[in-house]
Amino acid sequence: ETFFRESRKGQRGLGAEARKRGGRSRRKKKPSENASEKSGTIRKIPVMVACDRQQHVTDAVLEHVSNDELFTQLAGRILPGSTLCTDAHLSHEKLADQLNVTLKELVTTAGQYVREEVYHIQTVNAYHSELKRWINGFFKGVATKYLSRYLGWKRFLKTHIFSEESFLDQEASHWLNPHLL
Template identity: 35%
Template sequence: KSCNKTFNALADSPLYRMKKAEKWIEYTKLMWEGVSLRKSAKALDITLRTSFRWRHMFIKAPASFNPSVLTGVIEADETSLPESFKGKRAINRKSRKRGGGKIEKVPIFIALDRSGAISHKVLERNTKENIQAQLKPLLSSGSVLCTDGNLSYKGIAKELDIDHKRLIGLDNQRVVEGIYHIQTLNNYMMRWKAWLRRFNGIGTDYIENYLSWFRFMEDNTEYSDQTWIK
Protein backbone atom coordinates (compact mmCIF):
# COMPACT_ATOMS: atom_id res chain seq x y z
CA LYS A 1 0.00 0.00 0.00
CA SER A 2 1.08 3.60 -0.57
CA CYS A 3 0.74 4.02 3.18
CA ASN A 4 3.64 1.63 3.77
CA LYS A 5 5.71 3.21 1.01
CA THR A 6 5.16 6.68 2.38
CA PHE A 7 6.22 6.05 5.92
CA ASN A 8 8.89 3.48 5.18
CA ALA A 9 10.41 6.31 3.16
CA LEU A 10 10.63 8.31 6.36
CA ALA A 11 13.48 6.06 7.47
CA ASP A 12 15.81 8.28 5.46
CA SER A 13 14.30 11.55 6.67
CA PRO A 14 14.83 13.74 9.74
CA LEU A 15 11.45 12.52 11.01
CA TYR A 16 12.81 9.01 11.45
CA ARG A 17 15.45 10.34 13.83
CA MET A 18 12.95 12.23 15.96
CA LYS A 19 12.28 11.05 19.47
CA LYS A 20 8.88 10.16 20.94
CA ALA A 21 7.88 8.06 17.91
CA GLU A 22 5.21 6.39 20.03
CA LYS A 23 3.29 9.67 19.93
CA TRP A 24 3.23 9.99 16.15
CA ILE A 25 -0.08 8.18 15.66
CA GLU A 26 -1.87 10.31 18.23
CA TYR A 27 -0.35 13.41 16.68
CA THR A 28 -1.57 12.54 13.17
CA LYS A 29 -5.07 12.02 14.54
CA LEU A 30 -4.96 15.49 16.08
CA MET A 31 -3.73 16.86 12.75
CA TRP A 32 -6.61 15.25 10.87
CA GLU A 33 -9.03 16.84 13.33
CA GLY A 34 -7.45 20.25 12.76
CA VAL A 35 -6.25 20.69 16.34
CA SER A 36 -3.91 23.68 16.65
CA LEU A 37 -0.17 23.31 17.07
CA ARG A 38 -0.32 24.65 20.61
CA LYS A 39 -3.18 22.37 21.72
CA SER A 40 -1.51 19.36 20.09
CA ALA A 41 1.71 20.13 21.95
CA LYS A 42 -0.15 20.34 25.24
CA ALA A 43 -2.13 17.14 24.63
CA LEU A 44 1.00 15.10 23.92
CA ASP A 45 3.36 16.89 26.30
CA ILE A 46 5.75 18.04 23.59
CA THR A 47 7.12 21.49 22.87
CA LEU A 48 5.44 23.89 20.47
CA ARG A 49 8.56 23.76 18.31
CA THR A 50 8.34 19.97 18.13
CA SER A 51 4.65 20.22 17.27
CA PHE A 52 5.47 22.55 14.38
CA ARG A 53 8.27 20.29 13.10
CA TRP A 54 6.13 17.18 13.26
CA ARG A 55 3.23 18.76 11.39
CA HIS A 56 5.35 19.93 8.51
CA MET A 57 7.34 16.72 8.26
CA PHE A 58 4.13 14.68 8.17
CA ILE A 59 2.31 16.79 5.59
CA LYS A 60 5.41 16.78 3.39
CA ALA A 61 5.84 12.98 3.44
CA PRO A 62 3.12 11.95 0.92
CA ALA A 63 3.95 14.72 -1.58
CA SER A 64 6.23 12.51 -3.69
CA PHE A 65 3.37 10.14 -4.53
CA ASN A 66 1.64 12.41 -7.02
CA PRO A 67 0.64 10.10 -9.92
CA SER A 68 2.52 10.56 -13.19
CA VAL A 69 -0.40 9.54 -15.40
CA LEU A 70 -4.21 9.35 -15.22
CA THR A 71 -6.36 6.91 -17.19
CA GLY A 72 -9.89 6.49 -18.50
CA VAL A 73 -12.29 9.30 -17.68
CA ILE A 74 -10.27 12.24 -16.37
CA GLU A 75 -11.84 15.21 -14.60
CA ALA A 76 -9.86 18.47 -14.43
CA ASP A 77 -10.55 21.90 -13.00
CA GLU A 78 -8.98 24.75 -11.07
CA THR A 79 -9.80 26.16 -7.69
CA SER A 80 -8.13 28.84 -5.59
CA LEU A 81 -7.29 29.92 -2.06
CA PRO A 82 -6.50 33.39 -0.71
CA GLU A 83 -2.79 34.16 -0.77
CA SER A 84 -1.37 33.74 2.72
CA PHE A 85 2.06 34.33 4.21
CA LYS A 86 1.21 32.37 7.35
CA GLY A 87 4.32 30.66 8.67
CA LYS A 88 6.74 33.01 6.89
CA ARG A 89 8.96 35.38 8.80
CA ALA A 90 9.36 37.76 5.86
CA ILE A 91 6.67 38.88 3.42
CA ASN A 92 8.09 39.40 -0.06
CA ARG A 93 5.52 41.74 -1.56
CA LYS A 94 4.70 45.43 -1.53
CA SER A 95 2.50 46.54 1.35
CA ARG A 96 -1.10 47.30 0.43
CA LYS A 97 -2.81 50.59 1.09
CA ARG A 98 -5.21 50.51 4.00
CA GLY A 99 -8.74 49.69 2.88
CA GLY A 100 -7.76 49.13 -0.73
CA GLY A 101 -6.93 46.29 -3.06
CA LYS A 102 -8.25 42.78 -3.41
CA ILE A 103 -6.77 39.78 -1.64
CA GLU A 104 -4.70 37.84 -4.16
CA LYS A 105 -5.95 34.38 -5.08
CA VAL A 106 -3.63 31.41 -5.57
CA PRO A 107 -4.76 29.15 -8.45
CA ILE A 108 -4.63 25.40 -7.93
CA PHE A 109 -4.96 22.80 -10.69
CA ILE A 110 -6.47 19.45 -9.74
CA ALA A 111 -7.17 16.41 -11.93
CA LEU A 112 -8.36 12.91 -11.08
CA ASP A 113 -9.58 9.74 -12.73
CA ARG A 114 -12.31 7.33 -11.75
CA SER A 115 -9.82 4.86 -10.26
CA GLY A 116 -9.04 7.37 -7.50
CA ALA A 117 -5.68 8.69 -8.75
CA ILE A 118 -5.39 12.42 -8.03
CA SER A 119 -2.83 14.97 -9.21
CA HIS A 120 -2.55 18.59 -8.11
CA LYS A 121 -0.30 21.59 -8.60
CA VAL A 122 -0.26 25.18 -7.37
CA LEU A 123 -0.01 27.39 -10.46
CA GLU A 124 1.95 30.60 -10.68
CA ARG A 125 -0.88 32.03 -12.79
CA ASN A 126 -4.13 30.58 -14.11
CA THR A 127 -3.27 30.53 -17.81
CA LYS A 128 -3.81 28.07 -20.64
CA GLU A 129 -0.05 27.51 -20.86
CA ASN A 130 0.31 26.67 -17.17
CA ILE A 131 -2.72 24.38 -17.19
CA GLN A 132 -1.46 22.56 -20.29
CA ALA A 133 1.99 22.09 -18.75
CA GLN A 134 0.39 20.22 -15.83
CA LEU A 135 -2.30 18.38 -17.77
CA LYS A 136 -0.43 17.11 -20.82
CA PRO A 137 1.88 14.63 -19.00
CA LEU A 138 -1.11 13.17 -17.13
CA LEU A 139 -3.13 12.21 -20.22
CA SER A 140 -2.96 8.63 -21.44
CA SER A 141 -3.99 7.05 -24.72
CA GLY A 142 -7.76 6.61 -25.02
CA SER A 143 -8.57 8.84 -22.06
CA VAL A 144 -11.54 11.22 -22.07
CA LEU A 145 -11.12 14.67 -20.56
CA CYS A 146 -14.07 16.19 -18.68
CA THR A 147 -13.96 19.88 -17.74
CA ASP A 148 -16.18 22.88 -17.19
CA GLY A 149 -16.64 25.55 -19.85
CA ASN A 150 -13.17 27.08 -19.41
CA LEU A 151 -12.01 27.83 -22.95
CA SER A 152 -8.43 26.98 -22.03
CA TYR A 153 -9.32 23.29 -21.92
CA LYS A 154 -11.06 23.49 -25.30
CA GLY A 155 -7.86 24.80 -26.86
CA ILE A 156 -5.70 22.26 -25.03
CA ALA A 157 -7.90 19.34 -26.10
CA LYS A 158 -7.76 20.49 -29.71
CA GLU A 159 -3.98 20.87 -29.68
CA LEU A 160 -3.47 17.46 -28.05
CA ASP A 161 -6.19 15.79 -30.15
CA ILE A 162 -7.99 14.16 -27.22
CA ASP A 163 -11.66 13.39 -26.62
CA HIS A 164 -13.10 16.27 -24.59
CA LYS A 165 -16.44 16.60 -22.82
CA ARG A 166 -17.33 20.13 -21.71
CA LEU A 167 -19.88 20.71 -18.95
CA ILE A 168 -21.35 24.15 -19.54
CA GLY A 169 -22.77 25.62 -16.34
CA LEU A 170 -24.99 28.12 -18.12
CA ASP A 171 -26.66 25.27 -19.99
CA ASN A 172 -27.17 23.42 -16.70
CA GLN A 173 -25.24 20.45 -18.06
CA ARG A 174 -24.04 18.30 -15.19
CA VAL A 175 -23.72 14.98 -17.00
CA VAL A 176 -22.98 14.28 -20.66
CA GLU A 177 -23.92 10.97 -22.29
CA GLY A 178 -24.82 9.54 -18.90
CA ILE A 179 -21.26 9.09 -17.58
CA TYR A 180 -19.18 12.19 -18.27
CA HIS A 181 -19.15 14.81 -15.51
CA ILE A 182 -16.87 16.64 -13.06
CA GLN A 183 -18.91 15.93 -9.94
CA THR A 184 -16.29 13.56 -8.50
CA LEU A 185 -13.71 16.34 -8.67
CA ASN A 186 -16.09 19.02 -7.38
CA ASN A 187 -16.98 16.84 -4.39
CA TYR A 188 -13.29 16.21 -3.69
CA MET A 189 -12.55 19.94 -3.71
CA MET A 190 -15.47 20.61 -1.37
CA ARG A 191 -14.25 17.98 1.11
CA TRP A 192 -10.70 19.31 1.00
CA LYS A 193 -11.74 22.91 1.60
CA ALA A 194 -14.11 21.90 4.40
CA TRP A 195 -11.22 20.05 6.06
CA LEU A 196 -8.89 23.03 5.58
CA ARG A 197 -11.23 25.30 7.51
CA ARG A 198 -10.21 23.43 10.66
CA PHE A 199 -6.78 25.03 10.41
CA ASN A 200 -7.99 28.66 10.25
CA GLY A 201 -5.92 29.35 7.16
CA ILE A 202 -2.73 27.83 5.76
CA GLY A 203 0.32 29.46 4.20
CA THR A 204 0.50 29.48 0.41
CA ASP A 205 3.88 27.72 0.55
CA TYR A 206 2.22 24.71 2.20
CA ILE A 207 -0.87 24.28 -0.01
CA GLU A 208 0.50 21.35 -1.99
CA ASN A 209 1.60 19.58 1.18
CA TYR A 210 -1.86 19.91 2.70
CA LEU A 211 -3.38 18.61 -0.53
CA SER A 212 -1.06 15.60 -0.44
CA TRP A 213 -1.82 14.94 3.22
CA PHE A 214 -5.57 15.11 2.65
CA ARG A 215 -5.33 12.76 -0.33
CA PHE A 216 -3.21 10.33 1.68
CA MET A 217 -5.51 10.31 4.70
CA GLU A 218 -8.62 9.77 2.56
CA ASP A 219 -6.91 6.82 0.86
CA ASN A 220 -5.71 5.32 4.14
CA THR A 221 -8.50 5.61 6.67
CA GLU A 222 -7.12 2.60 8.52
CA TYR A 223 -3.47 2.29 9.43
CA SER A 224 -1.42 0.65 12.15
CA ASP A 225 1.28 1.94 14.45
CA GLN A 226 3.75 -0.29 12.64
CA THR A 227 2.95 1.37 9.32
CA TRP A 228 3.94 4.78 10.63
CA ILE A 229 7.14 3.93 12.45
CA LYS A 230 8.77 1.29 10.24
Protein backbone atom coordinates in the same frame (compact mmCIF):
# COMPACT_ATOMS: atom_id res chain seq x y z
CA GLU B 1 -9.59 24.55 -10.89
CA THR B 2 -10.46 25.78 -7.45
CA PHE B 3 -9.15 28.83 -5.64
CA PHE B 4 -7.76 29.53 -2.18
CA ARG B 5 -7.27 32.93 -0.63
CA GLU B 6 -3.64 33.99 -0.46
CA SER B 7 -2.36 33.51 3.07
CA ARG B 8 0.82 34.55 4.79
CA LYS B 9 -0.18 32.66 7.91
CA GLY B 10 2.63 32.57 10.46
CA GLN B 11 4.81 35.04 8.57
CA ARG B 12 6.41 37.68 10.71
CA GLY B 13 7.27 41.22 9.77
CA LEU B 14 4.34 41.98 7.51
CA GLY B 15 4.52 45.63 8.45
CA ALA B 16 1.19 45.72 10.25
CA GLU B 17 0.38 45.26 13.87
CA ALA B 18 -1.85 42.43 14.97
CA ARG B 19 -5.52 43.32 15.26
CA LYS B 20 -6.83 43.35 18.79
CA ARG B 21 -10.18 41.84 19.71
CA GLY B 22 -12.98 44.09 18.66
CA GLY B 23 -10.79 45.92 16.14
CA ARG B 24 -11.69 46.45 12.52
CA SER B 25 -10.90 43.67 10.08
CA ARG B 26 -8.48 44.23 7.22
CA ARG B 27 -11.29 44.17 4.69
CA LYS B 28 -12.98 47.18 6.26
CA LYS B 29 -9.84 49.32 6.64
CA LYS B 30 -8.77 51.91 4.14
CA PRO B 31 -6.72 50.42 1.30
CA SER B 32 -2.98 50.44 1.94
CA GLU B 33 -0.11 50.68 -0.49
CA ASN B 34 -0.38 47.00 -1.40
CA ALA B 35 -1.61 46.69 -5.02
CA SER B 36 -4.01 43.82 -4.31
CA GLU B 37 -5.52 45.73 -1.41
CA LYS B 38 -5.77 48.95 -3.47
CA SER B 39 -8.22 47.30 -5.83
CA GLY B 40 -10.17 45.95 -2.86
CA THR B 41 -9.55 42.35 -3.90
CA ILE B 42 -7.70 39.60 -2.15
CA ARG B 43 -5.48 37.47 -4.37
CA LYS B 44 -6.85 34.02 -5.11
CA ILE B 45 -4.40 31.18 -5.64
CA PRO B 46 -5.53 28.73 -8.37
CA VAL B 47 -5.23 25.02 -7.66
CA MET B 48 -5.66 22.53 -10.50
CA VAL B 49 -7.19 19.16 -9.57
CA ALA B 50 -7.77 16.25 -11.92
CA CYS B 51 -9.26 12.99 -10.70
CA ASP B 52 -11.10 10.02 -12.04
CA ARG B 53 -13.67 7.58 -10.71
CA GLN B 54 -10.98 5.16 -9.55
CA GLN B 55 -9.59 7.66 -6.99
CA HIS B 56 -6.52 8.62 -9.06
CA VAL B 57 -5.71 12.25 -8.27
CA THR B 58 -3.22 14.81 -9.54
CA ASP B 59 -3.10 18.39 -8.37
CA ALA B 60 -0.87 21.45 -8.44
CA VAL B 61 -0.73 25.04 -7.30
CA LEU B 62 -0.75 27.26 -10.38
CA GLU B 63 0.58 30.76 -10.87
CA HIS B 64 -2.21 31.57 -13.35
CA VAL B 65 -4.93 29.51 -15.02
CA SER B 66 -3.42 29.23 -18.48
CA ASN B 67 -3.13 26.59 -21.15
CA ASP B 68 0.65 26.39 -20.77
CA GLU B 69 0.55 25.76 -17.03
CA LEU B 70 -2.28 23.25 -17.30
CA PHE B 71 -0.44 21.38 -20.06
CA THR B 72 2.77 21.33 -17.99
CA GLN B 73 0.91 19.80 -15.03
CA LEU B 74 -1.20 17.29 -16.98
CA ALA B 75 1.18 16.11 -19.73
CA GLY B 76 1.96 12.45 -19.14
CA ARG B 77 -0.68 12.13 -16.44
CA ILE B 78 -3.71 11.78 -18.72
CA LEU B 79 -3.52 9.05 -21.34
CA PRO B 80 -4.09 10.04 -24.97
CA GLY B 81 -7.56 8.98 -26.09
CA SER B 82 -9.07 9.60 -22.64
CA THR B 83 -12.11 11.77 -22.09
CA LEU B 84 -11.54 15.00 -20.19
CA CYS B 85 -14.58 16.55 -18.52
CA THR B 86 -14.16 20.20 -17.61
CA ASP B 87 -16.08 23.34 -16.91
CA ALA B 88 -16.18 25.85 -19.75
CA HIS B 89 -12.86 27.72 -19.94
CA LEU B 90 -11.11 29.04 -23.02
CA SER B 91 -7.82 27.23 -22.33
CA HIS B 92 -9.43 23.78 -22.15
CA GLU B 93 -10.04 23.35 -25.91
CA LYS B 94 -6.39 23.91 -26.80
CA LEU B 95 -5.34 21.74 -23.84
CA ALA B 96 -7.49 18.85 -25.11
CA ASP B 97 -5.83 19.09 -28.53
CA GLN B 98 -2.35 19.15 -26.99
CA LEU B 99 -3.08 16.16 -24.73
CA ASN B 100 -4.86 14.29 -27.55
CA VAL B 101 -7.98 13.69 -25.45
CA THR B 102 -11.70 14.05 -26.09
CA LEU B 103 -13.11 17.13 -24.38
CA LYS B 104 -16.54 17.22 -22.74
CA GLU B 105 -17.24 20.75 -21.49
CA LEU B 106 -20.07 21.42 -19.07
CA VAL B 107 -21.52 24.90 -18.63
CA THR B 108 -22.72 24.71 -15.05
CA THR B 109 -23.84 28.34 -15.07
CA ALA B 110 -26.36 27.32 -17.73
CA GLY B 111 -27.53 24.34 -15.67
CA GLN B 112 -25.56 21.74 -17.61
CA TYR B 113 -24.25 19.23 -15.08
CA VAL B 114 -24.26 15.96 -17.04
CA ARG B 115 -23.54 15.29 -20.72
CA GLU B 116 -24.70 12.21 -22.56
CA GLU B 117 -25.96 10.80 -19.24
CA VAL B 118 -22.43 9.76 -18.17
CA TYR B 119 -19.98 12.70 -18.31
CA HIS B 120 -19.92 15.03 -15.32
CA ILE B 121 -17.54 16.95 -13.05
CA GLN B 122 -19.16 16.06 -9.73
CA THR B 123 -16.22 13.82 -8.76
CA VAL B 124 -13.73 16.67 -8.97
CA ASN B 125 -16.19 19.14 -7.42
CA ALA B 126 -16.62 16.78 -4.46
CA TYR B 127 -12.83 16.59 -4.13
CA HIS B 128 -12.65 20.42 -4.20
CA SER B 129 -15.23 20.61 -1.44
CA GLU B 130 -13.48 17.97 0.66
CA LEU B 131 -10.09 19.68 0.14
CA LYS B 132 -11.41 23.11 1.14
CA ARG B 133 -13.20 21.69 4.17
CA TRP B 134 -9.98 19.95 5.23
CA ILE B 135 -7.68 22.96 4.75
CA ASN B 136 -10.01 25.75 5.86
CA GLY B 137 -11.92 23.79 8.48
CA PHE B 138 -9.41 21.47 10.09
CA PHE B 139 -6.28 23.61 9.71
CA LYS B 140 -8.05 27.01 9.72
CA GLY B 141 -6.15 27.85 6.54
CA VAL B 142 -2.55 27.24 5.50
CA ALA B 143 0.22 29.54 4.29
CA THR B 144 0.26 29.82 0.51
CA LYS B 145 3.94 28.85 0.37
CA TYR B 146 3.06 25.47 1.95
CA LEU B 147 -0.16 24.84 0.00
CA SER B 148 1.45 22.33 -2.39
CA ARG B 149 2.63 20.24 0.58
CA TYR B 150 -0.89 20.06 1.98
CA LEU B 151 -2.19 19.09 -1.47
CA GLY B 152 0.30 16.22 -1.51
CA TRP B 153 -0.71 15.15 1.96
CA LYS B 154 -4.41 15.18 1.03
CA ARG B 155 -3.68 13.31 -2.21
CA PHE B 156 -1.82 10.63 -0.23
CA LEU B 157 -4.67 10.26 2.25
CA LYS B 158 -7.23 10.08 -0.57
CA THR B 159 -5.43 7.63 -2.83
CA HIS B 160 -3.88 5.21 -0.32
CA ILE B 161 -6.12 2.71 1.37
CA PHE B 162 -4.69 1.65 4.67
CA SER B 163 -5.87 0.43 7.99
CA GLU B 164 -5.01 2.16 11.22
CA GLU B 165 -2.61 -0.65 12.09
CA SER B 166 -0.72 -0.49 8.79
CA PHE B 167 -0.50 3.29 9.04
CA LEU B 168 0.94 3.06 12.55
CA ASP B 169 3.38 0.36 11.35
CA GLN B 170 4.56 2.64 8.51
CA GLU B 171 5.05 5.56 10.89
CA ALA B 172 6.84 3.41 13.48
CA SER B 173 9.24 2.06 10.83
CA HIS B 174 10.19 5.60 9.84
CA TRP B 175 10.89 6.54 13.44
CA LEU B 176 12.93 3.37 14.00
CA ASN B 177 14.82 3.64 10.69
CA PRO B 178 15.59 7.35 10.15
CA HIS B 179 17.68 6.59 7.04
CA LEU B 180 14.40 5.70 5.22
CA LEU B 181 13.38 9.36 5.24
